[in-house]
Amino acid sequence: MKVCEIFRSIQGESYLAGYPCTFVRLAGCNLACPWCDTKYALSDENASEMSVAEIVMEIRKLGTDLVEVTGGEPLVQEDSIELMHALCDANAKVMLETNGSLDIAPVDPRVIVIMDIKAPSSGHVDTNRWENLDLLQDTDEVKVVIADRADYEWARSTLSEKKVIGALRTSFSPVFGQLDYNVLAEWLKDDQLNVRLGFQLHKIIWGQEARGV
Numbered sequence: 001m002k003v004c005e006i007f008r009s010i011q012g013e014s015y016l017a018g019y020p021c022t023f024v025r026l027a028g029c030n031l032a033c034p035w036c037d038t039k040y041a042l043s044d045e046n047a048s049e050m051s052v053a054e055i056v057m058e059i060r061k062l063g064t065d066l067v068e069v070t071g072g073e074p075l076v077q078e079d080s081i082e083l084m085h086a087l088c089d090a091n092a093k094v095m096l097e098t099n100g101s102l103d104i105a106p107v108d109p110r111v112i113v114i115m116d117i118k119a120p121s122s123g124h125v126d127t128n129r130w131e132n133l134d135l136l137q138d139t140d141e142v143k144v145v146i147a148d149r150a151d152y153e154w155a156r157s158t159l160s161e162k163k164v165i166g167a168l169r170t171s172f173s174p175v176f177g178q179l180d181y182n183v184l185a186e187w188l189k190d191d192q193l194n195v196r197l198g199f200q201l202h203k204i205i206w207g208q209e210a211r212g213v
């Protein structure tokens with residue numbers, strides 16, 4: 001597999017934010033969002049080739065119970081399915097961060113899926129694979145990255161129409177440095193939406209440019 005980095009940190013974005021977590025960042029992505037904060041992982045230029053067994057061994061050395069498979073977009077590498085399965089079998093609590101454009105059906109049901117829904121500012125709203133919504137479980141989360149009011153209104157109406165809000169864990173996260181947390185908080189408060197305000201804890205703690213933290 002093409003692996004960009006493996007590191008120990010704290011979970012930064014999901015409803016499990018704050019817990020110690022080991023991340024395996026796979027290289028490659030099928031999208032190109034303008035505000036992407038992991039552009040270094042979009043190609044395999046800086047990636048190392050590792051087998052599933054080698055990745056599992058490396059992760060075990062770091063010793064956290066929680067492991068997140070992220071990218072890039074992990075599902076562009078077919079072996080990511082086998083990797084998540086192997087990590088679950090090794091008794092890790094496994095999370096998958098996925099951009100929501102690829103089929104999640106083959107993902108091991110023990111995996112916690114954090115699935116993006118792409119809002120208009122991403123330029124990829126047409127790639128949302130809505131069939132994935134039917135495959136999500138109570139332990140999963142739908143995440144929308146919000147850059148502006150237009151994104152917010154789109155997400156509010158689309159996810160209400162599709163009966164996601166209230167039925168599935170849902171978070172709206174501002175694009176870091178582009179939309180203030182307090183502005184998005186006011187919108188959520190005014191509308192009393194049953195949506196979690198998403199933070200990127202690692203950026204608040206270590207700054208926007210830090211890698212491997």
Ligand code: SF4
Binds near residue numbers: 033099
């Ligand atoms: S889907 Fe994620 S990794 Fe891919 S370009 Fe968009 S933000 Fe970056």
